[in-house]
Amino acid sequence: MNRETAGDIRKSSPLIQYIKNNIGILIGLLLMCILISLVKPQFLATKNLLNIVRSVSITAILGFGMTLCIIIMGIDLSQGSVIGLCSCFCAWMITNVGAPFWLAVISALFIGALCGFLNGALLACFPLPPFVVTLASQLIARGFCYVITRGNMINVDASFGELGNGYLFQVIPLPVVYMLVLFVLMFLLLSKTVFGRNVYAIGGNPEAARFSGINIKKVTWLIYLISGTLAGICGVISCSRVTTGQPTAGNAMEFDAVAACYLGGISYMGGEGSIGSTLLGAIVLGTLANGMSMLQIPWYVQNITKGGIIMAAVFFDVMNKQKRKKI
Numbered sequence: 001m002n003r004e005t006a007g008d009i010r011k012s013s014p015l016i017q018y019i020k021n022n023i024g025i026l027i028g029l030l031l032m033c034i035l036i037s038l039v040k041p042q043f044l045a046t047k048n049l050l051n052i053v054r055s056v057s058i059t060a061i062l063g064f065g066m067t068l069c070i071i072i073m074g075i076d077l078s079q080g081s082v083i084g085l086c087s088c089f090c091a092w093m094i095t096n097v098g099a100p101f102w103l104a105v106i107s108a109l110f111i112g113a114l115c116g117f118l119n120g121a122l123l124a125c126f127p128l129p130p131f132v133v134t135l136a137s138q139l140i141a142r143g144f145c146y147v148i149t150r151g152n153m154i155n156v157d158a159s160f161g162e163l164g165n166g167y168l169f170q171v172i173p174l175p176v177v178y179m180l181v182l183f184v185l186m187f188l189l190l191s192k193t194v195f196g197r198n199v200y201a202i203g204g205n206p207e208a209a210r211f212s213g214i215n216i217k218k219v220t221w222l223i224y225l226i227s228g229t230l231a232g233i234c235g236v237i238s239c240s241r242v243t244t245g246q247p248t249a250g251n252a253m254e255f256d257a258v259a260a261c262y263l264g265g266i267s268y269m270g271g272e273g274s275i276g277s278t279l280l281g282a283i284v285l286g287t288l289a290n291g292m293s294m295l296q297i298p299w300y301v302q303n304i305t306k307g308g309i310i311m312a313a314v315f316f317d318v319m320n321k322q323k324r325k326k327i
Helices: 002-011 014-022 024-041 046-072 080-097 101-125 130-149 160-166 176-190 194-204 206-211 216-242 253-263 275-294 299-325
Strands: none
Touching: 014 024, 014 046, 014 216, 024 253, 024 275, 046 080, 046 216, 046 253, 046 275, 080 216, 080 253, 101 130, 101 160, 101 216, 130 194, 160 176, 176 194, 176 216, 176 275, 194 206, 194 216, 206 216, 206 253, 253 275, 253 299, 275 299
16 A cells, blocks of 8 residues: 555544544543542543443533534524423423423424524524523523422423433443433434535635525524534433423533533634534543542632633634634
8 A cells, every 4th residue: 555545544534533623622531530530530430431421421412512503603592491491391391291202303393493493584584693682582481390390399200311311232332322322313413414514614704605595594504403403412411310490501501512512613703613523522521520520619600610611612613713814
């Protein structure tokens, strides 16, 4: 094999390209795991590693939807409240209405999709800032959580918990299975379809995308519809895991999704990013949170750390953009 052939193989290998693009965060994750395991050897126990990937699942699923929003220079601040709304509605359907599990799940997913549809419709049809629209949706959805539950928790049948607490082959937690399936679907959607190419085109240069015939309104609407649906899925998982619908469910989880995106290298200026990088960012956040909990570091220090991560990620993104402009 000559040098040119070897170079072509390396260039065409998605895995090698992925490692190259995320080498910094991969090294950081490895060092973090080593340091935590030196202090707490049980960190590397199989049970704890499964707990990490289980806790990562909701953040990653939300992050997949947030990735699309950020790539087109938008954001979806309603995700956390939509989780709460769908969780409460699912529990209300099961306990108060007596609906079968499958109908409650479909109804909750419909509510999530409806929230995304309304966000997308407003942003597609009117020149409104995504921050304001989704912030308003966040407040409205959270308010409906309290309307549905009347400020109390709604308990559901314990058998419903299998959906969020069960295992595939008695090994892999079901939320991780959902995350991996959605990861594959979202990866293919963003990297292998016309829709995905349109998303990057809009984020890179909206005017050029419009002149090239891309229907920006339709793409925007679909992006927020997907984001709302993914939040609905997280709401069902959340309801199942604790077997209750809580009006505070999903509180501030949209910020974890944003942190996962930025940590994974999604540019706040749009046009760049990948689903794989977001998943890696979510894993880093989950590993960090688990390690800090094992080290008995207070929760408010964890919030400070997350805020610092978002600040640092945006800072380095801006610095890199300025360097490219100078070059």
